[in-house]
Amino acid sequence: MVKKLSERQEHILTYIKDFLDEHSYPPTVRDIQTGCNISSTSVVDYNLRILQRDGYLKRETEVSRGIELLGSNKPKIQDFVSVPILSNIAAGDPLPVTTQDNWNHENTETLDLPTFLVDGKDDVFGVRVKGQSMIDAFITDGDLVLLEPTTNAVNGEMVAAWIQDNQEVTLKHFYLENGTVRLQPANPMMDPIYVPADKVSVQGRVVGVIRSVN
Amino acid sequence: MVKKLSERQEHILTYIKDFLDEHSYPPTVRDIQTGCNISSTSVVDYNLRILQRDGYLKRETEVSRGIELLGSNKPKIQDFVSVPILSNIAAGDPLPVTTQDNWNHENTETLDLPTFLVDGKDDVFGVRVKGQSMIDAFITDGDLVLLEPTTNAVNGEMVAAWIQDNQEVTLKHFYLENGTVRLQPANPMMDPIYVPADKVSVQGRVVGVIRSVN
DNA sequence: ATTTATACAGAACATACGTGCGCAAACCGC
DNA sequence: GCGGTTTGCGCACGTATGTTCTGTATAAAT
Numbered sequence: 001m002v003k004k005l006s007e008r009q010e011h012i013l014t015y016i017k018d019f020l021d022e023h024s025y026p027p028t029v030r031d032i033q034t035g036c037n038i039s040s041t042s043v044v045d046y047n048l049r050i051l052q053r054d055g056y057l058k059r060e061t062e063v064s065r066g067i068e069l070l071g072s073n074k075p076k077i078q079d080f081v082s083v084p085i086l087s088n089i090a091a092g093d094p095l096p097v098t099t100q101d102n103w104n105h106e107n108t109e110t111l112d113l114p115t116f117l118v119d120g121k122d123d124v125f126g127v128r129v130k131g132q133s134m135i136d137a138f139i140t141d142g143d144l145v146l147l148e149p150t151t152n153a154v155n156g157e158m159v160a161a162w163i164q165d166n167q168e169v170t171l172k173h174f175y176l177e178n179g180t181v182r183l184q185p186a187n188p189m190m191d192p193i194y195v196p197a198d199k200v201s202v203q204g205r206v207v208g209v210i211r212s213v214n
Numbered sequence: 215m216v217k218k219l220s221e222r223q224e225h226i227l228t229y230i231k232d233f234l235d236e237h238s239y240p241p242t243v244r245d246i247q248t249g250c251n252i253s254s255t256s257v258v259d260y261n262l263r264i265l266q267r268d269g270y271l272k273r274e275t276e277v278s279r280g281i282e283l284l285g286s287n288k289p290k291i292q293d294f295v296s297v298p299i300l301s302n303i304a305a306g307d308p309l310p311v312t313t314q315d316n317w318n319h320e321n322t323e324t325l326d327l328p329t330f331l332v333d334g335k336d337d338v339f340g341v342r343v344k345g346q347s348m349i350d351a352f353i354t355d356g357d358l359v360l361l362e363p364t365t366n367a368v369n370g371e372m373v374a375a376w377i378q379d380n381q382e383v384t385l386k387h388f389y390l391e392n393g394t395v396r397l398q399p400a401n402p403m404m405d406p407i408y409v410p411a412d413k414v415s416v417q418g419r420v421v422g423v424i425r426s427v428n
Numbered sequence: 429a430t431t432t433a434t435a436c437a438g439a440a441c442a443t444a445c446g447t448g449c450g451c452a453a454a455c456c457g458c
Numbered sequence: 459g460c461g462g463t464t465t466g467c468g469c470a471c472g473t474a475t476g477t478t479c480t481g482t483a484t485a486a487a488t
C-alpha cells in the first residue's frame with residue numbers, strides 16, 4: 001500500500017523540512033498555510049492528517065507546533081562524534097600525538113561519525129592513508145583509518161606503529177614476543193616485520209576503517 | 215564575563231535539552247514550569263530572559279515554543295542519511311532488490327551515515343559481508359559495504375555481481391570485454407573470473423566500505 | 429442518477445501559550 | 459536597621475494556534 005503523495009503534500013513536507021532547517025522548532029498550521037499558498041487552515045490540517053496516516057510525520061494533538069517528521073524526512077538530531085582528521089602526514093613522519101587537550105578545535109579538520117564506530121573508545125582520531133607504506137591487505141590508498149591513541153597494544157591488535165629505523169608509520173597486526181615486536185601484515189602473502197621492541201612505538205590501535213569510492 | 219548560572223537556570227537548561235531529546239519540538243513556558251517545579255510562568259520567563267541575555271539560548275518573541283538552544287547545548291542537527299542494511303543474506307542468494315519504494319521503513323534495519331559517504335548516489339544500501347565468498351583484497355569479513363543499485367557497471371568499477379552458475383554474489387572489479395565479463399579481484403595474487411555476459415548480473419556499484427573493529 | 433470519496437474553502441470556536449503587572453520574599457552592601 | 463537589586467509568585471490579558479463545522483466542486487463508483 002504505497003500511497004503516492006499529491007503535489008500539495010510533497011510541498012507541505014518539504015516546507016516543514018525547510019522550516020526546521022531555518023528555525024529550531026516546527027511550523028504552525030498557519031505557517032504552512034502561508035508558506036504553501038493554501039487558502040485555509042483546514043486544508044493544511046486535512047493534508048497533515050493524510051501525511052500522518054501514511055507515516056510521514058507524527059502529530060501531537062492540541063499541541064502547538066506538535067509536528068514531528070518521520071522516516072527519511074526525519075532530521076537526525078543525534079549523537080555523533082566529531083573526530084579530528086590528521087591530514088598532510090608526510091610519508092616518513094610519525095603521527096603527531098593528538099589528544100583532546102592539544103588539538104585545535106578551530107584549525108583541525110574534523111569529521112562527524114556515527115557513534116557506533118567510536119563506541120567505548122577515547123580520543124579517536126582519523127588518518128587519511130596516503131602512499132603505499134601504510135597499506136595492508138584490507139586497507140588501501142585513500143582510506144580513512146580511525147585510531148585510538150595508545151602506546152600499549154595487545155597482541156593481535158592492528159596498530160599504527162612507528163618504526164624508527166625505517167622512519168615510517170605502518171599499519172600491522174602487533175605481536176610482542178620476548179623483546180621483539182612482530183608486525184604481521186593481514187595479507188598472508190606478505191612477510192612479517194621483526195623489530196626490536198625499543199625501536200618501535202605503537203601510536204594507536206585501529207578501531208575502524210572508512211572508504212569512500214569516488 | 216562568565217556568569218555563573220543559578221541552580222534553577224541550570225535545571226531549566228537541562229530540562230529544555232531533555233525535552234528536545236524526547237520530543238521534536240521545544241517546550242513551552244508552562245512545560246518548563248511543571249517540569250522544573252516552578253510555581254509561576256513568570257518565573258520561567260524571567261529566567262529564560264537571563265539565559266537569553268547570557269547567550270545560552272535564543273527566543274522568538276510571541277512565538278509558541280520559540281526557544282532555540284545555542285552554544286554547547288545546541289543539539290547538532292546534522293544531515294545524516296539513513297541507509298537500509300540488508301542483513302541475513304544467505305551465502306548463495308542474489309541480493310534482494312531494494313529501492314526507496316519497496317523497503318519497509320518499519321522493519322528494515324537502517325544505519326545513519328555521514329552524507330559524504332553517500333553524496334550524489336541514489337538509493338544506497340548496505341550489506342554486511344559474511345563468509346568468504348564476497349571477500350576481496352580490501353574487503354573482509356564483517357565489513358559493511360555500501361552499494362548503489364545499478365545494473366550497468368562501467369568498466370573498472372567495483373561491483374556486486376551475481377554469478378548465475380556459481381549461485382553467489384561476489385565483489386569484484388568489473389570489465390566487460392566483447393561479450394565476456396571479467397571479474398577482477400583487487401588482490402593481484404588472485405585470478406580473475408571470466409563469465410559470459412548473460413550469466414552474470416550486476417546488482418550494485420560499491421560506493422563505500424565501513425569497518426568497525428570490535 | 430445517485431452515491432461515495434477526495435480535495436479544498438471559509439469561518440468560527442476553544443484552548444495553548446507568551447507576556448505584563450502588581451507584589452512579596454530573599455539577598456546584599458552599607 | 460535601610461534602600462537597592464535579584465528572584466519568585468499569582469493572576470489576568472491577549473494573541474497564537476490547533477480544531478471543527480458547514481459547504482462546495484470534481485471525479486470515480488454503483
